Amino acid sequence: MSETVETPVRRGKPPLIRRKTLRRILPWIVIVTFFALWEIFVRLFEIEQFVLPAPSAIFAAGWQWRWPILDNSWQTFMTTAIGFLIAVAFGLLAGLAIGSSSLIYDGFYPALIGFNSIPKVAIIPILVIWFGIGTVPAIITAFLISFFPILVNVATGIATMEPELQDVLRALGARRWQVIMKVGLPRSMPYFFASLKVAITFAFVGSIVAETVAANKGIGHLMLVASSRFEVPLAFAGLLVTSVMGIGMYAVAAAIEQRMTGWAMRGADGGMNAPPA
Amino acid sequence: MKGFVDLDRVSLRYGGEDDGTLALHEATLKVALGEFVAVVGPSGCGKSTLMKVVTGLWPPTAGSIAVSGREVTGPLSIVGMAFQNPTLLPWRTTLANIMLPLEIVRPHCTRLRRERASYEAKVRDLLALVGLKGFEDHFPWQLSGGMQQRASLCRALIHDPSLLMLDEPFASLDMFTREELWMALQDLWLARQPTVILVTHDLREAAFLADRVLVMSARPGRIVAERTVDLPRPRALEVTYEPYSVALVHELREHISASRTQTACKG
Ligand SMILES: Nc1ncnc2c1ncn2[C@@H]1O[C@H](COP(=O)(O)OP(=O)(O)OP(=O)(O)O)[C@@H](O)[C@H]1O
Numbered sequence: 173m174s175e176t177v178e179t180p181v182r183r184g185k186p187p188l189i190r191r192k193t194l195r196r197i198l199p200w201i202v203i204v205t206f207f208a209l210w211e212i213f214v215r216l217f218e219i220e221q222f223v224l225p226a227p228s229a230i231f232a233a234g235w236q237w238r239w240p241i242l243d244n245s246w247q248t249f250m251t252t253a254i255g256f257l258i259a260v261a262f263g264l265l266a267g268l269a270i271g272s273s274s275l276i277y278d279g280f281y282p283a284l285i286g287f288n289s290i291p292k293v294a295i296i297p298i299l300v301i302w303f304g305i306g307t308v309p310a311i312i313t314a315f316l317i318s319f320f321p322i323l324v325n326v327a328t329g330i331a332t333m334e335p336e337l338q339d340v341l342r343a344l345g346a347r348r349w350q351v352i353m354k355v356g357l358p359r360s361m362p363y364f365f366a367s368l369k370v371a372i373t374f375a376f377v378g379s380i381v382a383e384t385v386a387a388n389k390g391i392g393h394l395m396l397v398a399s400s401r402f403e404v405p406l407a408f409a410g411l412l413v414t415s416v417m418g419i420g421m422y423a424v425a426a427a428i429e430q431r432m433t434g435w436a437m438r439g440a441d442g443g444m445n446a447p448p449a
Numbered sequence: 450m451k452g453f454v455d456l457d458r459v460s461l462r463y464g465g466e467d468d469g470t471l472a473l474h475e476a477t478l479k480v481a482l483g484e485f486v487a488v489v490g491p492s493g494c495g496k497s498t499l500m501k502v503v504t505g506l507w508p509p510t511a512g513s514i515a516v517s518g519r520e521v522t523g524p525l526s527i528v529g530m531a532f533q534n535p536t537l538l539p540w541r542t543t544l545a546n547i548m549l550p551l552e553i554v555r556p557h558c559t560r561l562r563r564e565r566a567s568y569e570a571k572v573r574d575l576l577a578l579v580g581l582k583g584f585e586d587h588f589p590w591q592l593s594g595g596m597q598q599r600a601s602l603c604r605a606l607i608h609d610p611s612l613l614m615l616d617e618p619f620a621s622l623d624m625f626t627r628e629e630l631w632m633a634l635q636d637l638w639l640a641r642q643p644t645v646i647l648v649t650h651d652l653r654e655a656a657f658l659a660d661r662v663l664v665m666s667a668r669p670g671r672i673v674a675e676r677t678v679d680l681p682r683p684r685a686l687e688v689t690y691e692p693y694s695v696a697l698v699h700e701l702r703e704h705i706s707a708s709r710t711q712t713a714c715k716g
């Protein structure tokens with residue numbers, strides 16, 4: 173009997189540590205396995221390079237064209253970042269306005285939903301007519317596609333303020349805007365940062381789509397040119413760079429979220445690593 | 450006579466005319482400046498509602514309220530309120546939570562930037578008084594229920610309000626901590642003489658702290674009885690076991706029990 177009591181204590185720690193390291197390397201295992209299978213598949217069935225290039229060919233092309241790729245990635249990164257930052261500023265302000273006044277909410281929300289339902293690709297030709305081919309349509313597309321989740325989340329965070337917390341401030345004679353600044357805004361921050369993770373990837377998709385349609389620079393443009401010249405490995409290298417950048421931007425947004433809204437996560441690991449029951 | 454707090458036949462109905470809950474029905478009461486009043490009554494009778502009406506958080510359905518001679522039409526800024534639930538802001542530390550009133554209420558909000566250090570020292574003193582020394586930088590979810598309640602009490606006191614509204618501030622504390630805080634509250638009241646309205650379920654607490662105890666009927670709430678407590682100040686804890694207090698507690702108990710059965714028969 174005494175053994176059964178002791179075992180959980182002795183065994184308690186090591187599995188947890190092993191789980192943690194496993195968690196850390198698991199994504200890498202998945203990625204490496206994916207590329208390995210891909211390589212084997214292409215070699216086994218002797219698939220032509222212009223249909224599906226092997227990862228080795230993609231990496232080789234990526235290395236060969238590293239400077240143009242870097243140059244164009246930087247362009248895409250800048251358009252995404254600018255569009256995204258405008259979206260953050262606009263989404264935050266508009267969310268604040270819509271969340272704090274039910275009148276503004278009722279008035280604008282249906283129109284906003286209607287606007288958001290428009291596929292943004294359809295707007296790009298119009299943007300080209302207005303601004304010409306180049307960076308501006310890409311920035312605007314990135315902005316248009318990414319502001320909505322930010323706006324909705326901030327508005328929801330503010331509109332769902334607990335009446336009890338509002339009363340704490342109202343009982344002190346606080347004005348409406350003070351209640352929103354001291355309760356509504358801080359309380360909507362977890363929603364806001366969660367939406368940033370979604371919005372940044374949206375913005376990225378937006379600028380790349382715009383670049384493939386209407387630009388003379390950027391990773392989207394590079395992929396378009398590459399595939400029109402049947403440089404398929406280069407096009408795939410572009411895709412690869414795109415997803416690496418996407419992961420990077422998501423990671424930055426997630427890290428900021430962790431730092432800023434620790435109170436909502438209740439501790440550094442967000443309870444994710446709690447021992448299994 | 451005009452009181453500092455003056456309620457004249459105040460009724461409050463939550464929700465609609467037909468299907469709403471009538472929480473207060475023609476409640477009338479007066480509290481003098483600097484007086485310490487306790488309100489007792491059965492659960493759900495409208496005590497918290499009374500607090501919300503007096504501070505202007507909820508407009509009454511009928512009747513009129515005046516505080517300090519002026520009609521109450523919206524939330525007042527001279528009030529320090531400790532809500533029944535601690536309602537600390539979860540993104541603020543204990544210290545920052547208690548600083549909150551200082552950021553809103555005049556004249557503190559204009560001075561806060563320059564005199565932050567002295568205000569913080571004041572918060573720390575207050576925290577030490579309620580036994581929360583060392584928890585300044587903890588978040589609310591790192592505190593126990595009773596500790597949150599004590600922090601919320603500090604928040605009600607920090608800006609030296611002239612009207613203190615305490616809604617069961619000691620409800621989730623053990624008896625010893627509670628008695629300690631009774632003494633602290635009495636000292637504070639003797640030092641600054643704010644007007645206090647204290648809601649409580651603990652009749653000993655009401656008898657020990659208050660100048661006057663009001664008994665509310667079951668819902669819809671009304672003041673059905675009141676008793677003046679003739680005990681000299683400062684009071685020592687022992688008085689709660691002396692015949693005078695025991696008799697008083699007994700009498701209050703009778704009143705509440707009577708008001709409960711009355712509605713039970715009616716309903
Ligand atoms: N926000 C609200 N909306 C609707 N009904 C409410 C609301 N708050 C309270 N009530 C109702 O009003 C009545 C009185 O509630 P109140 O909170 O004032 O009671 P209380 O005397 O403080 O009770 P307790 O001693 O349990 O705290 C209750 O019947 C309750 O259902």
Ligand SMILES: [Mg+2]
Nearest residue numbers: 496497498533
């Ligand atoms: Mg109550």
